[in-house]
Amino acid sequence: MPELPEVETVRRGLQPVMEGALLVSVEQNRADLRFPFPERFAQKLEGRRIEALGRRAKYLTIHLEGGLCVISHLGMSGSYRIELDEGTETPGAFHHDRSRNVLHDHLVMTVERRDGGRARIIYNDPRRFGFMALAEPGMLDSHPMLKGLGVEPTGNALSGELLASLFAGRQAPLKAALLDQRLIAGLGNIYVCEALWRAGLSPLRKAATIATPAGRKTPRAEALAFAVRDVIADAIAAGGSSLRDYRQANGALGYFQHSFSVYDREGAPCPRPGCGGTVERVVQSGRSTFFCSRCQR
DNA sequence: ATCATGACCTGTTAGC
DNA sequence: TGCTAACAGGTCATGA
Structure with a gap:
């Protein structure tokens, strides 16, 4: 589901409720998601204060007092999702969101904020492709889940030069290279399609062709680096994309899906002024790619 | 090493 | 209306 902009939106939504709050109780409703929960996961969390919420690529990080993460x-x-305690009138009663299937509420964290108010932070995941892990103090960056990740596609780190050096010599299609989390960490199917459209580059082109043989930047690499940063920034500003059931933690819908140029728009006219092409769908490494073969070369 | 594919799991939707 | 097949934001293990 969520790519970097959605995870960042989740982080920002949870932050005001979780940061500085005490984890009063943690209720784990099954032994595993995609992977088993860590040993004694709930017990290790209970009684700890949350210092900060962070994000690395598509991973949310919850930093606890004492350094556990x-x-x-x-x-x-x-x-x-967040369920706020209604407080004074009906203590212990939480606002309930009926749009969710409670069946898939796998983890419920009850927190007490410094003002005494309580809230429940609920992790729901029907397909259970998600997972949770624990990093001991000081071990976050070297944790197996995070250590192999590439550069964040936000900010200036992702330059044309860097992209060219990362993609030089790669025979995989540009689409696959952009999805490779070891190179750039945080892009998924939607934003790769959108970035390639913005850059005017074909997802079918070999990744190596945006670099010189020596791995130096080309105008294509510059355009792609800009397009990636740009689409990610726009999506974060819009609160992510709401497809199917994705919502922000406060229940609000993101609205970047209204800004899709090609994703999930097979058959629609290419929105590039003067292009006149049609958005096509092809399958690359088992996943849908949407693009305009007329203006993406 | 690099690349493509199937597997993991449930829910929704398009099509007959 | 009801059934079935295809498809979905991701990653990992496998095999060529």
Whole structure:
């Protein structure tokens, strides 16, 4: 489900409720998601204060007092929601979101904030492709889930030069190279399709062809680096994309899906002014690619 | 090493 | 209306 912009939106939504709050109780409703929960996961969390919420690529990181860190990946269908204690009138009663299938509420964290208010942070994941792990103090960056990740596609780190050096010599299609989390970490199917359209590059082109043989930048590499950063920034600003059941932690819908140029728009006219092409769908490494073969070369 | 494919799991939707 | 097949935001293990 969520790519980097959605995870970042989740992080920002949870932050005001979780940061500085005490984990009063943690209820784990099954032994595993995609992988087993860590040993004594709930017990290790209970009684700890949450210092900060972070994000690395598509991973959410919950930093606890003492240095222990929860690593959470949302897979395809994972989501968090917040149920606030109504407080004074009906203590212990939580606002309930009926749009969710409670069957798939796999983890419920009850927190107490410094003002005394309580909230429940609920992780729901029908397909259970998500997972959670724990990193001991100081071991976050070297954790097996995070250590192999490539550069964040936000900010200036992702330059044309870097992209060219990463893709030089690669025979895989540009689409596959952009999805490779060891090179760039955080892009998924939607934003790769959108970035390639913005850059005017074909997803079918070999990755190596945006670099010189020596791995130096080309105008294509520059355009692609810009397009990736740009589409990610736009998507974060829009609160991510809401397809099917994705929502922000506060229940609001993201709205970047209204800005899709090609993703899930097979048969629609290419939105590039003057192009006149039609959005096509092809399958690459088992996944749908949407693009315009007229203006993406 | 690099690349493509199938597997993991449930829910929704398109098509007959 | 009801059934079935295809498809879905991701990653990992496998085999060529």
